[in-house]
Amino acid sequence: MQSNCSHLHSIQGSSDDSSSSPSTHAARLSGESSCHQGGDVRIQLSSAVGEARESASSRHSRPGSQSRLHGHAHSEAAGVDDSTPDSEEHSSSSFSELRYLLQWLHKSLPYILILCVKVIMQHIIGISLGIGLLTTYMYANKSIINQVFLRERCSKLQCAWLLVYLTGSSLLLYYTFHSQSLYYSLIFLNPTVDFINFWEVLWIVGVTDFILKFLFMGFKCFILLVPSFMMSFKSKGYWYMLLEELCQYYRMFVPIPVWFRYLIGYGEPDSLLGRTLGILLALLYLILKLLSFFGQLRNFRQVLRIFCTRPHYGVTASKRQCSEVDDICSICQAEFQKPILLICQHIFCEECISLWFNREKTCPLCRTVISDHVNKWKDGATSMHLQIF
Numbered sequence: 001m002q003s004n005c006s007h008l009h010s011i012q013g014s015s016d017d018s019s020s021s022p023s024t025h026a027a028r029l030s031g032e033s034s035c036h037q038g039g040d041v042r043i044q045l046s047s048a049v050g051e052a053r054e055s056a057s058s059r060h061s062r063p064g065s066q067s068r069l070h071g072h073a074h075s076e077a078a079g080v081d082d083s084t085p086d087s088e089e090h091s092s093s094s095f096s097e098l099r100y101l102l103q104w105l106h107k108s109l110p111y112i113l114i115l116c117v118k119v120i121m122q123h124i125i126g127i128s129l130g131i132g133l134l135t136t137y138m139y140a141n142k143s144i145i146n147q148v149f150l151r152e153r154c155s156k157l158q159c160a161w162l163l164v165y166l167t168g169s170s171l172l173l174y175y176t177f178h179s180q181s182l183y184y185s186l187i188f189l190n191p192t193v194d195f196i197n198f199w200e201v202l203w204i205v206g207v208t209d210f211i212l213k214f215l216f217m218g219f220k221c222f223i224l225l226v227p228s229f230m231m232s233f234k235s236k237g238y239w240y241m242l243l244e245e246l247c248q249y250y251r252m253f254v255p256i257p258v259w260f261r262y263l264i265g266y267g268e269p270d271s272l273l274g275r276t277l278g279i280l281l282a283l284l285y286l287i288l289k290l291l292s293f294f295g296q297l298r299n300f301r302q303v304l305r306i307f308c309t310r311p312h313y314g315v316t317a318s319k320r321q322c323s324e325v326d327d328i329c330s331i332c333q334a335e336f337q338k339p340i341l342l343i344c345q346h347i348f349c350e351e352c353i354s355l356w357f358n359r360e361k362t363c364p365l366c367r368t369v370i371s372d373h374v375n376k377w378k379d380g381a382t383s384m385h386l387q388i389f
């Protein structure tokens, strides 16, 4: 035992030499046995780093002893011996796991593709109908926005065609699947599907959402067909906005009975646990729907207020005020048409600034807040959002 200790002292002596690196130091220390006796030197080579630090600090209180240096040497040795190979091992093992996963994916790819084709074939009707509904929506939405933008130059024939197209698509869909009575879900009733599974719920909710969009798009086409002497373009803009907001709120409520029936487990074999869990999930769903309804109620009331009051963004500008700004509108860069003076004293054409407030709340020049609400649906657009839940 004494010989071990003296050997360690000789190691300490050599470590003072500048040519000796910590790694060689560690290499020499490893394999040495513990020395519990024999003066000031105490080294536990098998202990952890934390213990080594602890013992080093306890030894530090002894003046004149060399144990601190030994403790330090030990902690270095333990650090080299334990932590570095661990981290290397960890990174190499995670790398090999990733490589294994990639290899598995590479080998399984043909089988996954076969399964994907099988799943697509099983749901081919649903997928192709979904694509058809989406393209119909995109075509009708773009056409309505174009017709609204054209104002008095809008084509009545195009609007009538859109109306027929949307009505025809909806009726054809309901006629094809008349056995499922999908139209029941439009009026909060459940369609006649014997046993509702997840895919059937998605099918019913998705189809109903698109049909409701088509219905409100049809109303917008009706408004487009109304002659301008009966309803001004400005007034039509407010109607598009109200219709779109109404459509969104109605679509928010329509999926409730279908999801409620699915969550509560209607028609499934009865069991006490299943029934209790179903009721709990359905109640949670209803609470979430109520919260989202109250969250958007304020916005809906604001839209109703705007529709009823038709707020003015400013007053008609006088000829003198227009000539002060060279009679040029900053938006269209042309002579003012029905100039409007905003509260920030900037003047724009009435049409230009109305179009601007369909997207923004502030003055385009000085960024003063003029409106408290963006009238984003006044351009006749229909939201693309799919109300699944």
Ligand SMILES: [Zn+2]
Residues within 6 Å of the ligand: 329, 330, 331, 332, 333, 334, 336, 337, 348, 349, 352
């Ligand atoms: Zn202008």
Ligand SMILES: [Zn+2]
Residues within 6 Å of the ligand: 342, 344, 345, 346, 363, 364, 365, 366, 367, 368
């Ligand atoms: Zn301004």
